[in-house]
Amino acid sequence: MHRITVIGGGLAGLTAAITAAEAGARVTVHEAHHTLGGRARTAEAPYRTNEGPHALYNGGPHWTWLRRRGLLGPLAPIPLLEATRMRFRHRGTLRRTPPFPLLRLSRHRSERAPVDSDFRTWATALIGEEWALAAARYSAVALFHHDPGSLSAAFVQERLRRAMKLPPEAHYPRGGWATVVDRMAARAWNLGVRVETLSRVDTLPTDTPVIVATSLEAARRLLHDPSLTWDSGRTALLDLALRTRKGDPFVVSDLDAPGWIERFTAQDRGLAPHGQQLIQGQFPVAPGESKGQGVARAEELLDLGFPGWRERTVRRREALAQGRTGAVDRPGTTWRDRPAVDRGDGVFLAGDQVAAPGVLSEVSFTSGIEAATLALRLRPGAGGVPRRPARDTGWSHLDLKRA
Structure with missing residues (x-):
């Protein structure tokens, strides 16, 4: 064996x-x-927090792999009512719907974004610079990067489409x-x-x-x-447990700068004690910025979306994730x-x-x-593992459906 x-x-x-x-x-x-x-x-009860916002996308092969083995377990999809409680900060104010150019770009199928161009340049040619920047900032929900517009256009486009897909791909394992x-x-x-x-x-x-x-x-x-080595993100993380207030949004996405706040108890009430709600936010910071600067941006967004959040705070935790947010691909x-x-x-x-x-x-x-x-x-013999030069497998030999 x-x-x-x-x-x-x-x-x-x-x-x-x-x-x-x-x-x-x-x-x-x-x-x-x-x-x-x-x-x-996932942290132990009563506050079942992960290391930053987590979601399980149902569009990838890992979903099938888990499901076939009975490992998905109970999931908490985004409730329809909560999906209508998304808010977007644009030009300093909150709006209830994403800008139309952003929707148009996420569904733009006539042209596949190029690998060699950065996303900002490619998107600007389609919808203008202001909306290209807004789209790049929205995509930070799946990138955790301070400047998504500087990344490969093909890389960002894929994540933007999946983040804005309807019905949403994001699901949440109950209990974290x-x-x-x-x-x-x-x-x-x-x-x-x-x-x-x-x-x-x-x-x-x-x-x-x-x-x-x-x-x-x-x-x-x-x-x-x-x-x-490979590029990754650098992100300030903020976890809050707030006393419940009727009318709080499900998500607040910052289109003026990369940032995202999500109320995770909207889909899974068991993540916090009764009468409280669990909120997690991620705010990418540039190499020269501090965690405090990212948290300050989070507080600005909380002031807009969650009135009275300071007085309602029961628990607060801050962290800085560096090189722990997945790979990002530069142009080319x-x-x-x-x-x-x-x-x-x-x-x-x-x-x-x-x-x-x-x-x-x-x-x-x-x-x-x-x-x-x-x-x-590999077929190791009595002398141990056979030695051979490293190679890039290119993934072509692996049939994920069969796996």
Whole structure:
């Protein structure tokens, strides 16, 4: 039987472990923390917060992968009434509907956005500079980047379409993402996967294929490979528990600067105690900006959308997410240009910043499946894992439907 080592027990690591174990491999997962889940961990009750806003998009292959294994569990779609309570800040005031040019651009199908151009330049030619900037800022909900207009037009266009799709693709696991992680962990356990928590790996084993399912920064240190870099976001995160007030919006999107506030108890009331509501916001900050500047923008948006929020605050938490918000592609690059899954020498990479398609957490799922599939193809002999040069797999060999 194959023996495969997985380093990291987040979404990518658990996906890789399950995929390999389903094929009959003996899998060991090493997780440095005392709980599994990585950035999909959910805080304990009474406030079931994730590390920043989280949503599960139903348009990607990971959705099918989870559903076929019974791992999706109860989901909280966006209630129709709440969907009408979206607000948009534009020119300093709140409006109830997104600007028409933004809708037109999100549904613009006559021309596929180019990879080589930045989004701002491409969109300006179609709807004008003001609306191009507004569209770029709205897309920050799926980018967590301070300047989405500077990114590849094709990259941003895909995320804009999915973020504005009707009916919405975004769904929410009831009880937070930890419920999905728990089901994945149970599936791995039932398949015989050995999980070792509080197990930090500093040296790669030489007798098995290894899947490194950590952050790109941690993988760079572990593999001593300075080439393992890719752009990501830098985002101020704000969690608030407020006493409930009738009429609060479901979402407030900032079209004057990238920023997004969402009332997560609108779809899942169990995330906060009775009589309270859980609000999470993300406000991308530039390299020279501080967390405080991002939080200050959040407070401005709260003043507009949630009157009296300061007096109603029961709990507040702030954080800065740096390099933990998924990959972003600059003009001239696509996901295929990111660090390859196959690193050679029986080492494979999985995570949300590697060469695999998808939006946000979808990249973790698809790269986990890819890494496990490649690791299973190795036939280690008595001398350990065969050595060979690294190559970019290009993803062409993996049939996601079959997976």
